[in-house]
Amino acid sequence: MEQITNFGDRRQLAFCVYCGGTTETREHIPSRVFLDEPYPENLPTIMVCEKCNHGYSFDEEYVACLIECARVGGVEKSILERKKIKIILAQRPKLLARLKAMITSSTNTALFSIEANRIERVLAKLVRGHMLFDQNEPWPDSSIELKYGGMEMFNDASRRYFESIPMINFLPEVGSRAMQRMLVTADVAGTPWIEVQSNRYRYLSSASGIVRIVLSEYVWCEALLS
């Protein structure tokens, strides 16, 4: 990935963006469980506290596995495409059993009931991480209005809306990565989609507090921070 140094206000980086605690360790945003090896170079990282760095791992694994199983239509090793998910499910029989138990129909393809609270916890974390990395905006007390669903449920109009770059009514912080991208691309509408890894993960963020994420080209998420 293109590497851009953040020249935004350093005070924004003084605390963990998830809990407001002390920054102690570096963490990848997005977590690598959503990506395949070999990883892209220059993956975005932010500084967070130790507790948050570890505290989301199980939920992130759950979400990554759920998306892959729902995408391919089952939990069997033979049909899973992502090698990493095969390995995780082989090592975590409880998670595998849990996903299996959540298949609600299997006439042609498996449908899964979901643990919404875990998905939303992970999505909110990704949203805050991207806002910090690109917009240099911790928005620590902000509330997040989160929407998400399956890409296949989009009709043409909603897909067009989702893929378009949100108009912004104020500019990104001076020195932030988003502002630097804007200066390079001369795109005043907003920051374009950033592809972290093809077919696995892309996102966009805007200075108005909108973050959109696409996971495995299967699940979409839009968040509004206010």
Ligand SMILES: [Zn+2]
């Ligand atoms: Zn924290």
